[in-house]
Amino acid sequence: MSDDTTTATLHRILRQYKTIAMVGLSNSPHRPSYFAAKYMQHYGYTIVPVNPRYDEVLGEKCYPSIPDIPVQIDIVDCFRKPDEIPALTEQAIEAGAHCLWLQLGITHPQAEQKAREAGLDVVSDRCVKIEHGRLFGGLNYAGVNTGVISSRRVSK
Numbered sequence: 001m002s003d004d005t006t007t008a009t010l011h012r013i014l015r016q017y018k019t020i021a022m023v024g025l026s027n028s029p030h031r032p033s034y035f036a037a038k039y040m041q042h043y044g045y046t047i048v049p050v051n052p053r054y055d056e057v058l059g060e061k062c063y064p065s066i067p068d069i070p071v072q073i074d075i076v077d078c079f080r081k082p083d084e085i086p087a088l089t090e091q092a093i094e095a096g097a098h099c100l101w102l103q104l105g106i107t108h109p110q111a112e113q114k115a116r117e118a119g120l121d122v123v124s125d126r127c128v129k130i131e132h133g134r135l136f137g138g139l140n141y142a143g144v145n146t147g148v149i150s151s152r153r154v155s156k
Contacts, residue, residue: 010126
């Protein structure tokens with residue numbers, strides 16, 4: 001449990017927790033949520049899509065809400081507007097999640113405090129894909145300039 005987002009905390013969260021419920025995950029490859037989910041899936045994370053508009057995203061069954069998910073969730077990653085965060089925080093707490101992750105541009109101090117008080121790690125205004133790439137060397141995924149010219153694909 002932590003209320004900071006130091007590099008060490010982010011590294012621990014991404015190393016320790018492997019099942020991510022992505023709330024608001026789109027099935028459009030052009031949306032940031034889809035790209036982040038595909039990236040995390042590529043690096044071995046189990047992605048659980050949460051969006052009532054779809055039956056399946058990235059080959060995974062999609063659930064209409066967090067309470068509908070039948071497996072243990074480690075991280076609840078929210079691609080939703082700030083006014084939806086308090087309800088999602090409640091659902092994350094009730095589901096026994098270990099971390100509430102709010103994507104870039106998303107903060108909600110009251111909900112974040114409630115999650116911390118319930119024992120969850122909280123990360124806000126950060127992208128799970130960007131942080132994973134920064135900490136574990138995946139910034140070369142899909143054309144981000146690493147300064148290395150090579151035709152070889154990086155192995156997992």
